Amino acid sequence: MNIFPSQKAIMFSWLLCGIIFNTGLCSFNIHCNQQDMHALLNFKQGIIDPSGVISSWSTKLDCCEWKGVVCNNITSRVTGISLPCSTTLPSYRDEEDKSHCLTGSIHLSLLLLELEFLDYLDFKNNDFLALQFDYVQNHNSHNLSIVTSPRQCVNSSSLRHLDLSLNKNFVINSLQWLPYISSLEYLNLRHIDLSKETNWLQLVTMLPSLSFLNMCYCQLKDLSLSLHYANFTALNVLRLSANEFDSELPKWIFNLNSSIYDLDLSMNYLIGHLPKSLLNLRELEDLDLEDNNFDGPIPDWLGEFEHLKRLILGVNNFSGSIPTNLGNLSSLITLAIGSNPLTGVVSKRNFAKLSKLKELHIYSYSRLIFDFDYIGFHPFNLKN
Numbered sequence: 489m490n491i492f493p494s495q496k497a498i499m500f501s502w503l504l505c506g507i508i509f510n511t512g513l514c515s516f517n518i519h520c521n522q523q524d525m526h527a528l529l530n531f532k533q534g535i536i537d538p539s540g541v542i543s544s545w546s547t548k549l550d551c552c553e554w555k556g557v558v559c560n561n562i563t564s565r566v567t568g569i570s571l572p573c574s575t576t577l578p579s580y581r582d583e584e585d586k587s588h589c590l591t592g593s594i595h596l597s598l599l600l601l602e603l604e605f606l607d608y609l610d611f612k613n614n615d616f617l618a619l620q621f622d623y624v625q626n627h628n629s630h631n632l633s634i635v636t637s638p639r640q641c642v643n644s645s646s647l648r649h650l651d652l653s654l655n656k657n658f659v660i661n662s663l664q665w666l667p668y669i670s671s672l673e674y675l676n677l678r679h680i681d682l683s684k685e686t687n688w689l690q691l692v693t694m695l696p697s698l699s700f701l702n703m704c705y706c707q708l709k710d711l712s713l714s715l716h717y718a719n720f721t722a723l724n725v726l727r728l729s730a731n732e733f734d735s736e737l738p739k740w741i742f743n744l745n746s747s748i749y750d751l752d753l754s755m756n757y758l759i760g761h762l763p764k765s766l767l768n769l770r771e772l773e774d775l776d777l778e779d780n781n782f783d784g785p786i787p788d789w790l791g792e793f794e795h796l797k798r799l800i801l802g803v804n805n806f807s808g809s810i811p812t813n814l815g816n817l818s819s820l821i822t823l824a825i826g827s828n829p830l831t832g833v834v835s836k837r838n839f840a841k842l843s844k845l846k847e848l849h850i851y852s853y854s855r856l857i858f859d860f861d862y863i864g865f866h867p868f869n870l871k872n
Contacts, residue, residue, distance in 0.1 A: 520551035520559065524566040527602035528557065534595045534620070539588035541571065560605065568608035569599070572651075575613060591615040594652070597622040600645040600669065607646055612676070613654040621665040645669050653678035653702065661685065667694035673722075676702040683707035689740075693719040702727040704752070709733065715740045720748075727752040729776065736760040742768050754778040754800065762787050772796055778824065779803040786825065791816040798822040802849055806830065810850075815840045824849035835859040847872040 525547075532545050544554045551566070552559035558568035573589035594616050599606055601622075647669050652658065653676040661684045666672075672695045682688060682703070689712045692701060699722045708731040712718075718740040720726075724747055734757040741751075742765035751769065754776045761784040762777075773795050783805040790799065791813030799817065802824040809832030810825065817823075818841050826849040834856055839845060848870055850856075 519564050521563075521565050524603055525551040527598065528554070528566070528569075530602075531595055531598055534593040535590055536592035537590055541573075541588075541590055558608065563605070565605040566603050567605050568610075569606070570608065570610040571614070572610055572612040573614045586613075586615040589614040591617060593618040593620055595620045595622075596665070600647060605646060608649045609647060610649070610651045611655065612651045616652070616655045616658050619652075619658070619660055646671055648672060648697075649674040651676040652680060655680060663688055663691045666691045670695060671697060673697045674700040676700070677706060678702045678727075679705040681707055683709070686710050689715070689718060697722050699723060700725045704729040704731070706731060711735055711738045712740065713738045717743050720745050723748055725750040729754040729756065731756055733758060737763065737766075739765075742766055744769060747771055749773040749795070752776040754780070756780055758782060760784075762790075764789050767792060770794070773819075774798040776800040777804070781805055783807065785809075786811055786814075786828075786830075788813040790814060793817065795819055797844075800824045802826045802828065804828055808832070810834055810838055812838055814838065815842060817842060818844070820845055822847040822849075826851040828852065831855050833857045833859050844869075846870060 528545060528551055529547075532542060535542065537543070542555055545551070545557075551557055552564060556569055556571040557566060558570065559565060560567050571590060573586065575584050575586060575589070578584040590611070591614065594611065596619055598620075599609070645668070648671055650669070650672060651674070656679050658679075659681040660677075663682070663685050666675075675692070675695070675698060683706075685691075686709075688703070688708060689710075692698065692703075698720065701723065702725070704727050708728070711733045713735055716739045723745050726744070726748060727750070729752045736759055737753075741753075742763065744751075746769065748769055749771050751772060751774065755778070758777070758780040760782065762782060764787065767789060770793070772793055774797060775793075776798070778800045779802070781804065782801075785808040786801060786806045788811035790796075791811065793799075796817050797819050798821060799814075800822070803826075806825070806828040807830065810830060814820075814823070815838055820842050821844055823839075823842070823845060824847070830852055834850065835858075839848075846869060849872075
């Protein structure tokens with residue numbers, strides 16, 4: 489009888505599984521680690537669950553089968569908790585209904601200390617109100633607003649992904665706990681009140697592996713203008729829109745890791761001319777500076793960004809004509825320069841090489857002259 493190589497591999501796997509079955513390594517039933525189960529039950533005590541989202545979290549069911557809990561298929565250790573709340577978009581007048589979402593307190597250090605293989609945490613779009621983080625290992629709870637410098641700390645965490653975004657009633661007075669989760673690669677704190685944390689930048693830069701940072705709508709005020717370098721060694725995405733910076737661009741922005749490809753500083757009351765040192769960020773694919781108070785001409789050197797796919801400069805005070813060098817952005821998909829006091833003639837030659845352009849926002853309340861007809865746009869494959 490002829491047996492194909494793939495069949496041989498399958499037969500060998502089953503044979504090996506039979507040999508070591510008594511060790512439990514090949515069991516197809518994942519059994520929750522008891523330490524992990526007790527840690528999750530302790531964590532549950534701080535949560536208010538009005539609609540029974542985590543009602544399955546009980547000893548009647550294996551914790552690897554609990555809602556939102558992810559276990560490793562081989563070791564059965566808990567590696568992730570994913571409990572985002574699903575809500576419908578509110579109408580113009582109504583507020584978003586979160587009455588069914590999780591609320592209460594997130595005891596983060598309890599999870600990190602006792603779930604030693606925890607890699608992923610997602611509590612997005614719930615209605616949590618507070619975060620507890622015990623620095624010392626005796627598990628005595630401290631409110632973050634009164635915490636002092638730690639001696640023993642949670643520094644052996646394997647957590648890489650933390651998403652607390654869109655918990656809009658969440659207030660975190662201090663981020664002093666952040667450096668102790670040194671393994672973080674993804675951090676999303678969008679729409680959390682961080683107005684009392686004045687040292688946010690220095691604390692975030694102490695995360696050596698951080699590649700994604702979203703702190704939009706966080707009521708941040710200080711951009712650390714005196715700082716020349718921010719030690720982001722692995723950062724790819726930086727989103728800081730809708731804060732209250734009200735300043736010029738700081739020097740550390742231009743000295744970011746050259747691998748950054750997404751920079752969002754929109755809606756921040758930023759002022760001044762765009763400095764050419766922004767070109768240091770050569771790998772940028774997405775640059776959003778919309779709804780600030782930038783002035784002066786739109787720089788022609790913006791046309792030197794080889795990888796730029798999305799350029800958003802609308803709702804500022806840019807004046808003068810649209811530079812023809814923007815037509816060199818051959819990778820550009822979206823260009824938004826509307827609602828600026830621009831002047832001059834706009835013609836097809838402004839967009840001659842933009843073969844991938846699909847969205848163009850160029851409306852203006854000033855004296856722009858448009859010198860092309862609708863048919864002339866067809867080669868650009870515009871959809872909007």
